[in-house]
Amino acid sequence: MSKNIDLIAKLAQMLQEGKDIEEIEVSSWGWGRLLRKLRVKKSPRILAPAPSVVVEAPPEIIAIKAGLVGTFYYNNDKPLTVGDEIKSDDVVGIITALKLENNVESEITGKIIAVEVEDGQIVEYGQVLFKVELT
CATH class of the missing domain: 2.40.50.100 (RNA polymerase II/Efflux pump adaptor protein, barrel-sandwich hybrid domain)
Known part of the structure; x- marks a missing residue:
């Protein structure tokens, strides 16, 4: 069983390092695993604040x-x-x-x-x- 765990760990590492690989399915002697690449959502870019615009308020x-x-x-x-x-x-x-x-x-x-x-x-x-x- 430890051979399977080592194999899965190596495949998971390959999956994370590989740019073209999205998922790997492993099955052997009655068991199987599907490994998918972990996708990390990128946080939105922080934009520089817009320059302030002075707008004259209408009379009340x-x-x-x-x-x-x-x-x-x-x-x-x-x-x-x-x-x-x-x-x-x-x-x-x-x-x-x-x-x-x-x-x-x-x-x-x-x-x-x-x-x-x-x-x-x-x-x-x-x-x-x-x-x-x-x-």
């Missing part, structure tokens, strides 16, 4: 939304328009509901980039009234 846009259902009215005779500057706590409009006037206040400072409602328009809770670019 925040929506001022209706806090309740009702009718929206501009705060003054002069409605807010695109390009107008607003500050935190400015009253940007009024929503009336059940004959009560509720101020719509800005929580941010920025520039109006879109007016999404008209004076006298019925608005839903969460509806966007204005879009503001932070400054």
